[in-house]
Every structure is written in structure tokens, then in C-alpha cells.
Amino acid sequence: METPTLPTTTPAFEVDTRGIGWITFDDPERKLNVLTEEVMRRLADIVGQAAEAARRGRVKVIVVRSGKPDSFIAGADVDAIAALEDPMEAQEAVRRGQEVYSRIASLPVPTVAAVHGVCVGGGTELALACRHRVLSDSRKTRVGLPEVQLGILPAWGGTTRLPRLVGLQAALDMLLTGRLVEAPEARRIGFADDVVPAEIFLETVADVALGLATGAAVPSRPRRGAVTRFMDENPLGRRVVLAAARARVRRSTGGHYPAPFRILEVLRDHLGGTVEASLDAEAGAAAELIVSPECKNLIHVFHLREAAKKDPALADPSARAMPVDSMAVLGAGVMGGAIAQLAASRGVRVRMKDIRHDAVTGGLQHARELFDKAVGRHRLSRREAAQRMELIGGGIDWTGFAAADLVVEAVVERMDVKRAVLAETESKVSASCVLATNTSSLSVDAMADALRAPGRFCGMHFFNPVDRMPLVEVVRGARTSDGTVATVYALALTLDKVPVVVRDGPGFLVNRILGPYLNEAGYLLGDGATVQEIDAGAKAFGMPMGPLRLIDEVGIDVSTHAGASLHEALGERLAPAPALVALAATGRLGRKGGRGFYIYEKDKEKGVDQTVYADLGASVPATRGGVDQLRVRRRLVGQMINEAARLLEEGVVQRAADVDLAMIMGTGFPPFRGGLLRFADSLHPCGVLDRIEALHKQYGPRFAPAPLIEELARTDRLFYDAFGG
Ligand SMILES: NC(=O)c1ccc[n+]([C@@H]2O[C@H](COP(=O)([O-])OP(=O)(O)OC[C@H]3O[C@@H](n4cnc5c(N)ncnc54)[C@H](O)[C@@H]3O)[C@@H](O)[C@H]2O)c1
Numbered sequence: 001m002e003t004p005t006l007p008t009t010t011p012a013f014e015v016d017t018r019g020i021g022w023i024t025f026d027d028p029e030r031k032l033n034v035l036t037e038e039v040m041r042r043l044a045d046i047v048g049q050a051a052e053a054a055r056r057g058r059v060k061v062i063v064v065r066s067g068k069p070d071s072f073i074a075g076a077d078v079d080a081i082a083a084l085e086d087p088m089e090a091q092e093a094v095r096r097g098q099e100v101y102s103r104i105a106s107l108p109v110p111t112v113a114a115v116h117g118v119c120v121g122g123g124t125e126l127a128l129a130c131r132h133r134v135l136s137d138s139r140k141t142r143v144g145l146p147e148v149q150l151g152i153l154p155a156w157g158g159t160t161r162l163p164r165l166v167g168l169q170a171a172l173d174m175l176l177t178g179r180l181v182e183a184p185e186a187r188r189i190g191f192a193d194d195v196v197p198a199e200i201f202l203e204t205v206a207d208v209a210l211g212l213a214t215g216a217a218v219p220s221r222p223r224r225g226a227v228t229r230f231m232d233e234n235p236l237g238r239r240v241v242l243a244a245a246r247a248r249v250r251r252s253t254g255g256h257y258p259a260p261f262r263i264l265e266v267l268r269d270h271l272g273g274t275v276e277a278s279l280d281a282e283a284g285a286a287a288e289l290i291v292s293p294e295c296k297n298l299i300h301v302f303h304l305r306e307a308a309k310k311d312p313a314l315a316d317p318s319a320r321a322m323p324v325d326s327m328a329v330l331g332a333g334v335m336g337g338a339i340a341q342l343a344a345s346r347g348v349r350v351r352m353k354d355i356r357h358d359a360v361t362g363g364l365q366h367a368r369e370l371f372d373k374a375v376g377r378h379r380l381s382r383r384e385a386a387q388r389m390e391l392i393g394g395g396i397d398w399t400g401f402a403a404a405d406l407v408v409e410a411v412v413e414r415m416d417v418k419r420a421v422l423a424e425t426e427s428k429v430s431a432s433c434v435l436a437t438n439t440s441s442l443s444v445d446a447m448a449d450a451l452r453a454p455g456r457f458c459g460m461h462f463f464n465p466v467d468r469m470p471l472v473e474v475v476r477g478a479r480t481s482d483g484t485v486a487t488v489y490a491l492a493l494t495l496d497k498v499p500v501v502v503r504d505g506p507g508f509l510v511n512r513i514l515g516p517y518l519n520e521a522g523y524l525l526g527d528g529a530t531v532q533e534i535d536a537g538a539k540a541f542g543m544p545m546g547p548l549r550l551i552d553e554v555g556i557d558v559s560t561h562a563g564a565s566l567h568e569a570l571g572e573r574l575a576p577a578p579a580l581v582a583l584a585a586t587g588r589l590g591r592k593g594g595r596g597f598y599i600y601e602k603d604k605e606k607g608v609d610q611t612v613y614a615d616l617g618a619s620v621p622a623t624r625g626g627v628d629q630l631r632v633r634r635r636l637v638g639q640m641i642n643e644a645a646r647l648l649e650e651g652v653v654q655r656a657a658d659v660d661l662a663m664i665m666g667t668g669f670p671p672f673r674g675g676l677l678r679f680a681d682s683l684h685p686c687g688v689l690d691r692i693e694a695l696h697k698q699y700g701p702r703f704a705p706a707p708l709i710e711e712l713a714r715t716d717r718l719f720y721d722a723f724g725g
Pocket of ligand 1 (some may be wrong): 330331332333334336353354355356359409410411412413414417421438439440441451461462463464
């Protein structure tokens with residue numbers, strides 16, 4: 001069924017002897033099926049052929065499938081979206097997609113989307129345009145509409161059709177978060193009509209499709225509870241649901257992202273109306289969002305994430321990642337327990353070792369609680385959680401270490417203890433076993449000295465809480481082999497984390513940049529700014545929480561200790577702000593102690609503790625307030641950019657993109673700004689230099705501009721030009 005006028009061969013249309021018309025996506029040029037303009041044009045043509053075949057009675061049912069082994073359709077062409085600069089053009093592009101899908105929705109025979117593997121964005125919208133959806137039971141099958149993460153809304157009918165299919169609340173959960181759901185959840189919410197075994201997927205789909213065509217099979221949709229139905233379908237219920245969602249979005253995004261608000265508006269204004277009016281609204285909203293700077297920056301972040309999914313660029317191209325089927329974790333504390341749980345949740349067998357029985361019990365308990373949380377959030381079934389929990393073993397002996405492919409050390413943060421533990425571990429593991437430390441502040445190279453084979457050793461720095469923080473810094477020591485880096489990097493990907501390779505150095509990447517940022521908040525306190533002014537300034541820029549709230553979260557003691565290590569390693573420019581030194585001496589601990597800059601009751605923040613000012617030492621002014629937000633922000637962000645420039649200069653990190661990805665994934669640096677250095681580039685290094693020089697003049701040497709910024713300004717180059725990599 002070739003169409004000679006169209007150069008691409010995907011999708012293809014074939015009618016089999018049973019009267020099933022198969023529309024098959026299988027792009028010979030790409031690993032994944034992408035809905036490029038060309039593919040959409042061909043799809044339009046093929047839908048015409050399918051309609052004609054249906055009218056002539058040649059096909060009884062149409063099935064849309066993928067010819068790829070483990071994926072359905074990866075969505076629209078992100079580069080094409082990135083390139084759209086004109087709202088009219090954007091609207092036309094959206095309209096063309098909508099029209100094709102509307103024609104699919106009105107085909108005169110039953111239509112079935114046969115989804116095996118990942119199915120996102122335009123792929124999910126295509127499935128929604130079909131009358132039925134049959135998913136494979138493979139864990140690789142995940143469906144979702146992640147458009148919101150790119151600063152847009154699903155505009156090929158997704159915003160319109162999803163809530164009409166699964167109900168308002170389930171649809172909002174997917175539309176506003178962009179998260180992907182696995183087959184069992186898709187079935188539970190009514191997205192999938194059926195979930196069938198992956199091993200006999202297409203045969204079963206064919207049977208189901210023929211059953212639907214002859215009327216022998218009647219699709220069963222799950223019945224929603226009475227309350228859910230009332231909230232989803234009654235106008236009053238909807239208003240309540242939408243208002244609550246709006247408040248949630250405002251709280252979680254600080255109002256910095258327009259897309260979720262536009263999604264809520266489309267649903268508020270059109271869910272009770274016609275599909276056509278809703279599609280119009282989708283297209284209008286998409287046209288505005290596609291050309292917004294937030295969308296362009298979020299697409300930049302998408303590219304950063306995609307690039308991180310490939311292997312780390314290593315000097316030795318023959319370096320291969322070793323598969324990690326079984327691992328061990330040293331230390332069953334806060335981090336050890338969570339790392340073990342993470343590994344088990346992704347199917348890796350793991351053994352935890354501590355020196356105390358009660359710590360092992362605590363680590364296992366911690367892991368169980370994390371699994372319970374996943375069950376509570378419907379991410380896992382009870383059975384799946386129990387099966388995965390069984391992959392974790394624990395004890396105080398060395399059981400399991402001989403068979404481990406990799407060991408993560410997460411014992412107390414003391415060099416002498418870590419060196420002793422690592423040296424002993426080396427004598428218990430196989431010659432090929434990789435060793436990694438989760439240290440957050442100690443030198444990887446100094447630890448490597450304790451090992452006979454330092455090539456097998458590197459840092460694998462997870463962030464707390466492990467289940468929520470996506471970043472892993474893969475810390476490459478001077479003697480770490482490429483193979484070790486490749487293995488740890490690949491393991492981080494298996495664990496669904498975002499790895500960034502950095503060199504050994506004080507604070508590695510994220511904590512090094514956070515150091516001067518948090519310290520500057522201390523100087524701001526010393527200059528008379530209020531806690532509220534400082535934190536609001538950072539949040540207005542888009543940080544998920546202000547620096548003082550972050551210090552509370554990390555612990556004032558821990559943060560003071562980290563600040564002192566940076567000071568010792570990097571010199572006077574990191575001398576701790578006097579207000580923070582005075583505060584640490586009072587024994588306030590932050591959240592874990594119930595009092596820091598804020599008061600905490602039952603683990604909940606209850607607002608600024610007004611008595612904190614009395615604990616900031618004698619040198620601070622008696623009157624406070626009146627520091628303007630822009631000033632706060634320039635000082636805080638100026639410190640971060642300046643430090644990032646030093647990291648590049650010193651070669652701790654190689655690429656501007658690595659800084660940006662690490663800051664977004666490790667600190668929640670606002671993705672809508674595209675990253676710290678992309679933001680800096682938007683000011684041009686000359687703009688950055690002007691601002692930092694002004695701060696330098698006013699506040700002294702801690703703001704001395706990094707030589708790299710001076711050089712970039714002089715040579716008129718952006719960070720991304722000079723460190724594109
Ligand atoms: N907590 C965080 O926020 C965080 C974040 C990133 C990295 N880290 C790093 O992770 C590591 C662990 O931190 P944590 O917060 O989980 O500490 P923790 O105090 O909760 O746990 C440490 C555990 O190590 C055990 N231990 C001590 N000596 C041991 C030995 N010789 N063999 C086996 N176990 C031993 C202790 O009994 C304890 O259970 C540290 O290096 C820390 O810097 C912590």
C-alpha cells in the first residue's frame with residue numbers, strides 16, 4: 001500500500017485476510033516512532049485509505065500498532081515545536097494534527113490502538129482518538145501526556161478527549177503532572193479497555209479487535225465510585241475539583257508556568273461542551289504557549305535530559321558498562337536504606353550491611369515504608385511491592401558481597417571510617433566489582449588511596465530524599481577507570497536517576513554552588529533583610545524553596561559543617577556569614593529540631609520563627625526589612641553563576657549543560673529558566689559581569705568575578721558557546 005507521492009514509509013496500511021486494517025508505525029530512520037510533519041501527512045493519507053476500505057466493506061476494524069519491538073509512539077517532533085516562533089504558524093500546525101485525529105475518531109468502523117511499550121504525547125492522543133485501547137502487560141508499556149513538562153498542553157485532542165474518557169480527576173492527575181502510567185493503572189482509570197499478555201500481544205489484539213467488530217466482545221469500563229462520579233460529572237463537583245487543582249498548581253509552581261493554568265481553563269470552559277469547541281480552545285492555548293520563553297526553556301531542559309540518557313562521553317570508546325544485577329550497600333542509615341529500596345524497586349537484588357543490628361532493622365523498615373508509600377500512591381500493587389521488598393537482604397556480616405557487581409558505601413561521613421570500610425570491602429568482593437561512595441563532602445581521591453585497585457572506585461552521590469531527588473553525581477576520581485564511570489552511570493539510569501559526571505573537588509558540583517548561595521542568604525540577614533524577604537526573593541525567581549528554608553531542611557548543623565568544609569578548601573571568599581555562625585552556636589537545628597528560621601510542628605512548617613533574629617549575633621542591625629526583592633535575587637543568583645563559572649574553569653565539570661541539568665535535578669533550580677547558565681546566557685556574559693562587578697564593589701571580595709566570566713565577556717561568547725561539549 002505504498003503511497004508514491006510521499007517519501008516516508010511510515011505509517012503503512014495493510015488489510016489482512018480477516019478484514020483487519022492494520023496501520024503500522026515503524027520509522028526505518030529512527031529508533032522510536034516520532035510524529036514528524038511528514039509522518040502526519042502520510043497518516044492523513046492513510047486514514048483516507050482506511051476510510052475508503054471501511055466504506056467498501058473491506059475492513060471490519062482498524063488497529064493502530066507500532067512495528068518497533070518495545071515502543072509505540074514517542075510523540076510529536078520536539079525540534080519542530082522548538083522551531084515554531086510565530087503563534088499563527090503554531091496554531092496551523094496544531095490544527096493539522098487535530099484534523100487527522102478527528103478523522104480517525106469518526107472512522108465508520110471500530111478502531112483499536114494496540115499499545116505495547118512507551119506511548120506519549122501525540123501517541124497517546126492518537127490512542128485517545130481511537131474508540132478502544134488495548135495495552136500490553138509489559139512494564140515497558142507506559143502511557144502519558146507529558147506536554148505540560150514542555151510548557152505546552154496536549155493539543156491534538158488530548159486535553160479534550162482524556163477527561164471525557166477517564167473522568168476529570170484522573171485526567172487532571174495526568175495532564176497537570178505529565179506523568180506516565182503503567183498498564184494496570186491505565187486499566188484502573190479506564191484509559192485501557194483491556195490489558196493483554198505482551199508475549200502474544202498482536203494475536204490477542206487481533207482477537208479482541210474482531211470481537212469488537214462483530215459485537216461479540218463488549219468493552220468493560222471500570223465503574224467509578226459515587227463520589228468520584230459526582231466530583232467528575234456534576235457542575236458543582238467539577239468547580240470544586242478545578243478550584244482545588246488551580247490552588248495546588250499555584251502552590252507548587254509559584255505561578256511561573258502558564259501551561260497548567262491553560263489546561264485548567266480549557267477544562268473549566270469546555271468540558272461540559274462540544275468536542276469541537278474544546279479543540280478550538282486547545283489550539284488557541286497551544287499557539288500562545290508554544291512561542292513562550294517558558295516553552296523554549298523547558299524544551300532545552302528536555303534535550304538536556306535526553307542527552308543524559310545516553311552514555312557518558314568517555315575518552316575510551318571501548319569502555320563498557322558492566323550489568324549490575326546484584327549490589328550491596330554499606331551502612332543502613334538514612335541514605336543506605338533508601339538506596340537499597342531504590343535498587344530493589346528497579347529489580348536489582350541488594351544486600352545491606354551495617355555494624356549494628358538495630359541499624360539494619362531500621363534500614364529495612366525505612367525501605368518498607370518507601371514501598372508502602374509507592375503502594376499508597378498507586379505506583380505499585382501490594383504484591384509487586386512485596387516481591388520487590390524480598391530482593392533486599394540485610395545483616396552485619398559480609399553475606400552477598402562476593403556476588404555483588406557493585407557496592408555503594410553510605411556509612412558515616414568520616415574519612416578514617418570510610419577508608420577502613422572500603423579497604424576491607426575490597427578484600428570481600430570479586431575482582432570485577434565496582435566500588436562507589438555516597439559521600440557528600442569528602443574527597444574521592446583521598447578515599448581511593450586506601451584501595452589496591454583505585455580504578456574500580458568512584459563517587460555515586462545521591463541526594464536526600466533518594467526517592468524524590470532525581471540527581472546522581474558520578475564523581476570521577478583521578479584514577480577512576482572509564483569502565484567504572486560507565487557502569488555507575490548506567491546503574492544510575494537503571495534506577496531512573498539523572499546522572500551527571502563531575503570531577504573530584506570540594507562539594508562536587510551542586511553543593512559547591514549551593515555553598516555561596518546559602519552563605520549569601522546569611523550575609524543578607526546580616527544586612528537586615530528579613531527571613532521572609534530573602535526566601536520570597538528566591539522563590540520569586542522560581543526556586544522551589546528559599547535558601548533559609550533549605551538550610552532548615554538540610555539541618556543547620558549539617559549546613560554549617562558543609563559550609564566550613566568549603567571554606568577550608570576554597571578560602572576566604574567562602575568564609576561563613578557571621579549571622580550563620582552565631583545561629584549555629586545556639587544549637588538550633590532546623591526542621592529536625594522543630595526550630596530553625598521557621599517553626600515546625602509535627603514535621604509541618606508553621607511560619608517564620610520571629611525569635612530567630614535574636615540568635616543572629618550582636619553585629620546585625622536592630623531594625624529589619626525593606627530589602628527589595630530584586631536585590632536579594634541578584635545577590636543570591638550572582639553567587640551561583642560566579643561559582644558555576646569557577647567550576648567550569650577548574651574543569652570540575654566539562655559542559656554548561658551539565659551544570660544546568662545538575663542544578664535543576666539536584667536543587668530544583670527553576671526549569672522554566674532553562675538552567676543556571678542558560679539563564680546567565682540570556683543576560684549575556686557582559687550583563688553578568690556588570691552585575692557581579694557592581695556587587696563586588698558594594699560587598700567586597702566574595703563577589704570577585706570569576707576570571708572565566710571576564711574572559712567570556714571580553715571575547716563575546718556565551719557559556720553554551722564556550723562549553724557546549
Ligand atoms: N543524609 C543526607 O542528606 C545525605 C545526602 C547525600 C549523601 N549523604 C552521605 O551518605 C552517607 C551516609 O549518610 P546517612 O545520612 O545515611 O548517615 P546515617 O548516620 O543515617 O547512617 C550511617 C550508617 O552507617 C553505619 N555504619 C557506620 N560505620 C559502619 C561500618 N564500618 N560498616 C557499615 N556500616 C557502618 C551506621 O551504623 C549508620 O547506620 C554519608 O557519607 C553522607 O555524607 C548523606
